[in-house]
Amino acid sequence: MRKIVLLFVFFFLQMVFADFDYSVENTNFTISQEAFLPVEDKDYIYNYDRLRFRGDYTQESYFATVIADAVNYLGHKYISSVSYTYVKEQESDTPFKTQTSYHNYGEGEVYAKLYRLYGGYEDGENRIVLGLQNITMGVGRIWTPSNLFNPINSYAFEPDEVFGVAALTYTRHISEMSKLTGVVSQKKDKSYKYAVRYKSYFGFADIAINSVYSDETQMLAYEIEGNLA
Secondary structure, eight states: OHHHHHHHHHHHHHHHTSEEEEEEEEEEEEEEEEOOSTTOOOEEEEEEEEEEEEEEEEETTEEEEEEEEEEEEEOHHHHTSHHHHHHHTOOOOSSSOOBOOOEEOSSEEEEEEEEEEEEEEEOSSEEEEEEEEOOOOSOOSSOOTTOOSSOOOTTOSSTTOOOOEEEEEEEEEOSSSEEEEEEEEEOTTSOEEEEEEEEEEOSSSEEEEEEEEOSSOEEEEEEEEOOOO
């Protein structure tokens, strides 16, 4: 019993001296949309609302982040459409579910989802992150063919809204201008995807070499980003 009390006191003291910041934001759209499928000949007016909670925990070199959403679609005509069924089929490619089932309340549907959940360690030379996170490769603003981990979701109203990846990432900062990153992620079918990325500044632009391997994909790509001015 004494050991349990001492352990509790230890973790309590750690929490006291840690920093925890949180925020709540809301995104709301009212959309007038024409059906984009040949099987439908309808117009929809519906409302999309996303309530987001974000919490960030930091303790010296350790950190953790959680982002959770409550998403609501309001508009009986839209949620009964074929177009909406395609929206509902979009899910994260992870070995665990990141969202609840859709709850229908007549005029609309609502569900909750875990958008990000990760923790890690970072010092001046190393950064390691484990959990549901965003892994980007490439510099395309609309479409990036080398971004095989977190591609843009064409059904999302905001381009930067992408599904998280269950992964372990490690980055080694070789110098102020270059870094090497390794990634291991697990997909819904329990198979793994691996990646290695080296990025450095070469006097005129940032250049990176990306390599991705999985059972279905083998990719070697490069990216260049610079300011022509």
